[in-house]
Amino acid sequence: MIQILFFFFAALAAGAAINVLVQKHVLYSALSLILMLTATSVLFILLGADFLAVIQIIVYAGAIMVLFVFVIMLLNLPVDEDGADRLRWLKFIGIPLGLFFLFLVTATLWNVQAGTGTQSRFVGSPQAIGQSLFTDYLLPFEVTSLLILIALVGAVVFAKKDL
Amino acid sequence: MLETWVPVLIFFILVAGFGTVSLVLSYAFGPKKPDARKLSPYECGMRPIGSARERFSVKFYLVAMLFLLFDIEAVFLFPWAVVYRDLKLFGFFEMLLFIVVILAGYIYAWKKGALEWER
Amino acid sequence: MSEYLTSSDFMILMIKIIVIFGGVMGALVYLTWIERKVMARVQMRPGPTRVGPFGLLQPIADGLKFLFKEDVVPANANRFLYIAAPVVSLIPALLSFSVIPFGPWLQVTDLSVGLLFIFAITSLGVYGIVLGGWASNSKYPLMGAMRSSAQMISYELSLTLSVVGVLMIANTLSLNQLVMSQQRTWLGFIPRWNIFLQPVAFLIYVVSAVAETNRLPFDLAESEQELVAGWHTEYSSLKFAMFMLAEYANMVTVSALATIMFFGGWSGPLVGPHWLKAALPTFWFVSKIFLFIFFYVLLRSTIPRFRYDQLMNFGWKVLLPLSLANILATSFVVAIS
Amino acid sequence: MIPASWFLILSAVLFLIGVLGFFLKRNIIALLLSVEIMLNAVNLTFVVFSNQHRQISGQIFVFFVLVVAAAEAAVGLALVIAMFRNRESLNVDRSNLLKW
Numbered sequence: 001m002i003q004i005l006f007f008f009f010a011a012l013a014a015g016a017a018i019n020v021l022v023q024k025h026v027l028y029s030a031l032s033l034i035l036m037l038t039a040t041s042v043l044f045i046l047l048g049a050d051f052l053a054v055i056q057i058i059v060y061a062g063a064i065m066v067l068f069v070f071v072i073m074l075l076n077l078p079v080d081e082d083g084a085d086r087l088r089w090l091k092f093i094g095i096p097l098g099l100f101f102l103f104l105v106t107a108t109l110w111n112v113q114a115g116t117g118t119q120s121r122f123v124g125s126p127q128a129i130g131q132s133l134f135t136d137y138l139l140p141f142e143v144t145s146l147l148i149l150i151a152l153v154g155a156v157v158f159a160k161k162d163l
Numbered sequence: 164m165l166e167t168w169v170p171v172l173i174f175f176i177l178v179a180g181f182g183t184v185s186l187v188l189s190y191a192f193g194p195k196k197p198d199a200r201k202l203s204p205y206e207c208g209m210r211p212i213g214s215a216r217e218r219f220s221v222k223f224y225l226v227a228m229l230f231l232l233f234d235i236e237a238v239f240l241f242p243w244a245v246v247y248r249d250l251k252l253f254g255f256f257e258m259l260l261f262i263v264v265i266l267a268g269y270i271y272a273w274k275k276g277a278l279e280w281e282r
Numbered sequence: 283m284s285e286y287l288t289s290s291d292f293m294i295l296m297i298k299i300i301v302i303f304g305g306v307m308g309a310l311v312y313l314t315w316i317e318r319k320v321m322a323r324v325q326m327r328p329g330p331t332r333v334g335p336f337g338l339l340q341p342i343a344d345g346l347k348f349l350f351k352e353d354v355v356p357a358n359a360n361r362f363l364y365i366a367a368p369v370v371s372l373i374p375a376l377l378s379f380s381v382i383p384f385g386p387w388l389q390v391t392d393l394s395v396g397l398l399f400i401f402a403i404t405s406l407g408v409y410g411i412v413l414g415g416w417a418s419n420s421k422y423p424l425m426g427a428m429r430s431s432a433q434m435i436s437y438e439l440s441l442t443l444s445v446v447g448v449l450m451i452a453n454t455l456s457l458n459q460l461v462m463s464q465q466r467t468w469l470g471f472i473p474r475w476n477i478f479l480q481p482v483a484f485l486i487y488v489v490s491a492v493a494e495t496n497r498l499p500f501d502l503a504e505s506e507q508e509l510v511a512g513w514h515t516e517y518s519s520l521k522f523a524m525f526m527l528a529e530y531a532n533m534v535t536v537s538a539l540a541t542i543m544f545f546g547g548w549s550g551p552l553v554g555p556h557w558l559k560a561a562l563p564t565f566w567f568v569s570k571i572f573l574f575i576f577f578y579v580l581l582r583s584t585i586p587r588f589r590y591d592q593l594m595n596f597g598w599k600v601l602l603p604l605s606l607a608n609i610l611a612t613s614f615v616v617a618i619s
Numbered sequence: 620m621i622p623a624s625w626f627l628i629l630s631a632v633l634f635l636i637g638v639l640g641f642f643l644k645r646n647i648i649a650l651l652l653s654v655e656i657m658l659n660a661v662n663l664t665f666v667v668f669s670n671q672h673r674q675i676s677g678q679i680f681v682f683f684v685l686v687v688a689a690a691e692a693a694v695g696l697a698l699v700i701a702m703f704r705n706r707e708s709l710n711v712d713r714s715n716l717l718k719w
C-alpha cells in the first residue's frame with residue numbers, strides 16, 4: 001500500500017518536473033512546478049517529516065511560487081522564444097550524459113539496500129524541530145535573519161526604478 | 164502517524180471528485196448555443212480594445228516579495244512558539260534579535276516607499 | 283491493508299467523513315439563504331419569500347438554476363486553465379474541513395500540525411483566483427485577480443502572525459489540543475478562552491480574516507462599481523457556483539478557526555442525558571461559528587468599502603507591526619511569568 | 620516498507636531534470652524554476668537521511684534551504700524585472716553586453 005503511494009507520488013513529482021521543461025509557456029512551467037512541490041511534500045509525509053511537508057507547501061507553493069506567477073503575469077511574457085540558439089547541440093550531449101549519470105547513481109544505490117527508509121516512523125514534530133533549531137542551530141538561525149534582510153534590501157533596490 | 168494522514172487523502176479524493184462531477188454535470192445539462200457576441204470578453208457591451216494581458220505595476224511584485232520574506236519569518240515563529248515554554252527568556256531574546264534584524268529591512272522598505280501603494 | 287478497509291475503525295471514519303462533508307455542504311448552501319435574509323432585514327426588505335416557506339427552498343432553486351445554465355467558455359480564454367480554476371479554488375477551501383474538530387468525536391483526523399495544514403491549504407486558494415482571472419483573458423477579471431491576490435497574501439501574513447500569540451500559550455499545533463487547552467475556567471465561571479488572554483491578536487485575526495476571504499468592507503477584488511464582478515466576471519453556470527461555494531467555505535473555515543483558537547472551540551456547558559451531552563459540543567461549535575457568520579453579514583450590510591490603497595496601507599503599515607508587537611509583548615509576559 | 624535508495628534515486632532523477640532544465644532552457648524564469656527543482660531534490664535527500672539516521676538535523680537544513688530558496692527567488696526575480704526593463708526579453712542569450 002505504502003509502496004503504491006510512493007510510486008504514485010514519485011511518478012507525479014518526476015512527471016511534473018519533466019513537464020516544467022517541456023512546456024513552452026513559462027506560466028505552465030510554474031504551475032507544473034507547484035504540482036511537483038506538492039507531490040514532494042506528500043513524500044515528506046511518507047518519510048515522517050509532517051511539519052516540513054506543511055512548511056514546504058506554505059513557503060514554496062504558497063509564497064515563492066506566488067511570486068513567480070506574479071512576475072510572469074506582470075511582465076506578460078511572450079511564448080518562450082527558443083529560436084536559433086547557439087546551444088542547440090547541448091541537448092544531444094546533455095541528455096545522454098545525464099542519463100548515464102542517472103545510471104551510475106542508480107547502480108550504486110541499488111546495491112545499498114541495507115538501510116530501509118520508513119520502517120519505524122521517525123517523526124519530525126514541530127516540537128522536536130523547535131528544540132533543535134533554537135538551541136543547536138541558534139547561530140544559523142540568527143544568520144538567516146541577515147540573509148532575509150539582505151534579500152529584502154536587494155530586491156527593493158533592483159525592482160524600484162526611482163529611488 | 165501516517166494513519167492520521169490517510170483520512171486527509173480520502174477527503175481529498177472525495178472533494179476532488181465532487182469538483183469534477185459538478186464540472187461534468189454543468190457541461191452535460193447546460194444548453195450550448197454559443198455565438199460570437201456571447202463568447203467575446205465582457206467589456207460592458209463595448210468592443211474590447213487591445214489585449215487584456217497588459218503589464219502590471221511593479222507594486223504587485225513588491226507586495227509578493229515582502230510577503231514571501233515575512234512568511235519565512237512566520238514559519239520560523241511557529242516552531243519557536245510551540246517550544247517557547249522550554250526556552251523561556253533565552254528564547255525571547257533570540258527571537259527579539261531575529262525580529263529586529265528583519266524589522267530593519269521592513270523600515271528600509273518603508274522609507275524607500277515600497278509600502279506606498281499610490282505612487 | 284484489506285483488513286483495515288473492513289475494520290470498524292474504517293467504517294467509523296467513512297461515516298464521519300460523510301457526515302462532515304454532507305453537513306458542511308448543506309450549511310454552505312444555506313448560508314446564501316441566511317446572508318440574503320439578514321441583509322434584506324437590515325435594509326428593511328423581506329428577502330426571498332417565494333420558494334417554500336420563508337424562501338427556505340431558495341438555495342435549492344438557485345442550485346438547480348446554476349445546473350441548467352449555459353456553460354460559456356469565452357472565445358479567447360485559455361480553455362484548460364479556465365475550466366481548472368474553479369476546481370483549484372474549491373478543493374483547498376473544502377479540504378480544510380478534514381481537520382476541523384466539530385466536536386470531541388466529530389473530527390475526520392487530528393493532525394499534529396493541523397493548524398499549519400489549514401494555512402498551507404488556504405494559501406493554495408490564491409491560485410484559483412489568479413488563474414481564473416488570467417485564463418479569462420479579459421480586463422476586469424485580470425485586474426480583479428491581481429488585486430484580490432495581492433490583498434489575500436498581504437492579509438494572510440497578519441493572519442498567520444496573529445496566531446503565534448495563541449500558540450505560545452497553548453504550545454501545540456493540533457486543533458483538538460488547542461480546544462482542550464481552553465477547557466478550564468477562571469473563578470469557576472469565566473471560561474479560559476484565549477480571547478481574554480489575546481484580545482489584540484483576536485482583533486488582528488478578525489480584520490485579516492475578513493480581508494482574506496474578500497468580504498466587504500474589503501471586497502476590492504469584486505467592487506462591482508469598478509470591476510463588474512472581479513476575477514469571476516467571465517464565469518457562468520456551475521463554475522461560478524463553485525467559486526461562490528469556495529468563498530463561503532473559506533468564510534466558514536476562518537470562523538471555525540477563530541472559534542477554535544479564541545473561543546474554546548466546542549467547549550460549553552454540558553447538561554442533560556448522555557445523548558445530549560454527546561451532541562451539545564457540536565451544537566456549541568456550530569452556534570459560535572454561526573455568530574461569526576452573522577457578524578460577517580452585518581459587517582457587509584453596514585460598512586462602506588475601503589479604497590484599495592487604504593487597504594494595502596492598513597495591512598502593511600498597521601496590522602503587520604501590530605501583530606509583531608503583540609508577539610513580542612506576549613512572549614515577554616510569558617517568559618517572565 | 621520503502622527502501623531509502625528509492626527515495627535517493629528519485630532525488631537523483633529530480634536533480635538531473637533540474638540540471639538539464641538549467642542547461643537547455645533559455646528563458647531566465649525557467650532557469651530559476653530549474654534551480655528550484657534542484658533545491659527540492661536536495662531537500663528530499665536531506666529528509667531521507669534525517670529519517671535514516673534518526674536525527675532531526677537533516678530537517679533543520681531543509682528549513683535553511685527554504686530560506687535560501689526564498690531569498691534567491693526574491694532577488695532573482697527582481698533582477699528579472701530589471702533586466703526585462705532594459706532588454707524587453709528574458710532570453711539569457713540576449714543579455715550579452717558584458718561579453719566580448
